[in-house]
Amino acid sequence: MLERLARSFDDRAGAIPQLKSRATALNVGSDVSQLPMIARWLEDEARDLRRRAGILRTPSESPFASLSKFGLPTPTATEADAGKKLDAGLRAILATHKNGTPQEQAAAVKEYFASLSPTQQAVVAAADPSFVGNLEGVPPKVRFAANRISIQKEFDEENSYFQGLATNDPAYKRTKARIETLRSFLNPRLKKTSDGNGRIVDVEATRQFLIFDAHFGSTGDPKASPFPDGRVAEVVGDLEKAEHVAFRVPGILNRLDNFNDFSKGGYNLIQDAKRVEQPDTAVVSWLGYDTPEVGDSVDPTKAILGGYQLNAFRQGISVNLRQDAKTSLFAHSYGTLVTSKALQSGLTNIDNVTFMGSPGLGPNIHSVADFHMPNTNFFAMRAVGDPVSYTQGHGDDPADFPDIKRLGTDGATGHSDYYKVGTGSLANMQQILFGDTKKLTFTNTTLDQEKVGAAEVRELVMFLHERVDPEVVNKMGADLDPIVQGILNGRSSLKDVILPIHSVLNKYNMLDRVKPDELFGEVQKLAGNLAYKQTYKAAKDRGAPDFVAKIAANTAATSSRGLLTVVTWPVVKVLEFDRLRNNTRQLVDGLRSDGRKMLGDGQEMTSEVAQDGRRIVSDGTQMGGTLFKDGGNIALGIGDTFVHPGHVIDNTAGALKSMDHAKSQFLSKGGDAVAAFNRATNTVVDKSGSIIHTGRDMGSKALHKGTDVIDSALNFVGF
Amino acid sequence: MGHGPNQARVRFVDEITAVVRATLRDATVMDLPSSIAKEAVAITAFDESETRQTQELIDALIDALSAGGWSVDARGRRETEPSLYAAKLDVGGGSFAVQSPAISFNGLVDGAERFG
Secondary structure: OHHHHHHHHHHHHHHHHHHHHHHHHOOOHHHHOOHHHHHHHHHHHHHHHHHHHHHHOOOOOOHHHHHHHOOOOOOOHHHHHOHHHHHHHHHHHHHHOOOOOHHHHHHHHHHHHHOOOHHHHHHHHHHOHHHHOOOOOOOHHHHHHHHHHHHHHHHHHHHHHHHOOOOOOOOHHHHHHHHHHHHHHHOOEEEEEEOOOOOEEEEEEOOEEEEEEOOOOOOOOOOOOOOOOOEEEEEEOOOOOOOEEEEEEOOOOOOOOOHHHHHHHHHHHHEOOOOOEOOOEEEEEEEOOOOOOOOOOOOOHHHHHHHHHHHHHHHHHHHHOOOOOEEEEEEEOHHHHHHHHHHHOOOOOOOEEEEEOOOOOOOOOOOHHHHOOOOOEEEEEOOEOOHHHHHOOOOOOHHHOOOOEEEOOOOOEOOOOOOOOOOHHHHHHHHHHHOOHHHOOEOOOOHHHHOOOHHHHHHHHHHHHHHOOHHHHHHHHHHHHHHHHHHHOOOOOHHHOHHHHHHHHHHOOOOOOOOHHHHHHHHHHHHHHHHHHHHHHHHHHOOOOHHHHHHHHHHHHHHHHHHHHHHHHHHHHHHHHHHHHHHHHHHHHHHHHHHHHHHHHHHHHHHHHHHHHHHHHOOOHHHHHHHHHHHHHHHHHHHHHHHOHHHHHHHHHHHHHHHHHHHHHHHOOOOHHHHHHHHHHHHHHHHHHHHHHHHHHHHHHHHHHHHHHHHHHHHHHOO | OOOOHHHHHHHHHHHHHHHHHHHOOOOEEEEEOOOOOOOOEEEEEEOOOOOOOHHHHHHHHHHHHHHOOOEEEOOOOOOOOOEEEEEEOOOEEEEEEEEOOEEEEEEEEOOOOOOO
16 A cells, blocks of 8 residues: 555656646746655655555565575475485585585586576575575575575564564664564665666666675674674676676674675665666675674774685675686775785686775785785775874774875765765765776865864874784773774864873783873973864965964964873873872782792702702711802802892802802712713703893893882872 | 853953964964863963973963963973973963964863852
């Protein structure tokens, strides 16, 4: 009924241009000037009615109905039984090619399916939909059908679980979103196309899923949703016939339950200026890796694995594309890091790569040349106010690469506008994909031009990264990110970040690497830089000569630094006290543990030398007397070492001297005595070396820490 | 005179501007966003026709501040970056920096409640 109503609205809207023409011809055009607005309203309402109709439909489709949606025949019962055999045949093919490349495996699978009749293809899809639907090389429409069967099954299971949830259950909201998303996968989407009369109309199109696995990936928050993130890839257009093919790679927080937010960008990408979908183009929105949550977005691990998965997907799907298809990859946010890893692990068969809103492409990529892909065009975009690009959490921002083509993004702001209709960013991507690259627009805006404070934030992050241990950088980044985002979003000012940053450093035991006065100094410098830039520009805008503008900017920097000193004095004092406590604790702990080690070594040495000494004594009292005397010296030396760490070197040197003297006494006696003596000497040298090392280490640590303690104390009281 | 945060800020800006104009008569005065905090006041003024040296300018600024009822702390003055702190009860305080022909100020409104 809703569909019928929507159609009647469309018909009414369609009649309006004709009515307007007639009114104009009758010279009453001005009396009907509202008609175009009414037409637009009718079209919008029709669209909304269709959307509501989609929501109301509770999918309940048999596997055979799913097959027929993609033109596959409905097998008979006898034919259906053959499914298991055919599935076994498919798996046998894969086993034969298990050591092949993804492309070789996909080619073998494609060949197998080509040998099957349409009915047989339908049968094997219905027999094992989750396997067939996600297997590279299977003809796309068979995968679409298989995945549709899987989606219906998943919808039924999860809907049943959802019906049992109370509305105040923590999992209610996300589960509901997931159910609605699964429902939407089974309902048609609306796409614009030209009807026979040159009008652009909305028609329903069955959604096409190349990948569907609802149980893949991690479960970010089990209370909010017991289901893992899932893997999904949707295709818009005809993949096998398309001259232009795009692969889209998303960033963090993308999951099955919010997949429609991601796929919408794909619908926008394939449309021309009139929003009609290009018939010679296909877009794959690929959510094929386990995306991080916010907490692990600074960790590259999932990107490395995702890169392998993306490369395997690209190689596998190549058997289903036209040989001459032009391919483009569009990556967003963390997805740019995934793509970088994919390119580095063998994904080189791609004509165009575009990075947008990138946090960096890995520590080893500083330019396009680092990819060694001379036949691929590389592009980058950074919208005004995109904070992810500013923080460079994973390496250099590709938008700043010296050899990249940096595209304009007019109308896009922040991190999530790149695919928005009407923006320069989307227009540029469409030109790359199916348009004319001569019509691309470029930009070279600096951070200062894009967002006040962005350059300073980037410097602050680099300052911290340079000083902490590399393995801590990633972990610390998760805590640091909200602080720097706060500055960029205007939620906090530079004066407000010293204490939070210090807390983060304390959490990761990095206070030694960034002392409070260093941190304060860096923030002060950045505040001064920011004041300088703003004032210089303002003075120039007001007609000041350059040298005057610079002087004015200098005074602004000085006065801002002066104010910062005053307003953060209490905070810095608190931090210095923290550091004093921290250093004192470390000094005491160090003395305890190193002292214990020295004690252990000394005890061992005493006992070994004493044993050897006794052996030597048995060879003769004269020698024994000398040795005991010298042995007595040695024992004393070691005993003294326990009490006075600073005397370690003196005592051991004295012990060695005694041993040398005793040794010379025995050289003329020869034999076992000498051998035993040498062993005792070696023991002393070996152990005392260790004692010296430990003592020196402890001593230098003590000196270092002690100096720090003194410095901290002096700073604290204001000297 | 009105009350409330905006009025306090307006008064603060007016007072600083008055001091600056008393020192640099024909200055272009700019009220800009502060790099320290959103709530801070940042004013920079310049007069390209000014011929006095920095030291003279500082002395003139101190005189203007004192005449305007401000307390001045110039103990931290350094030759390389001449600056001083100044504050006025119920108005605000902050840091001045001077380098001829420019003067700059960064400060905070005095929002403290007074009792008694």
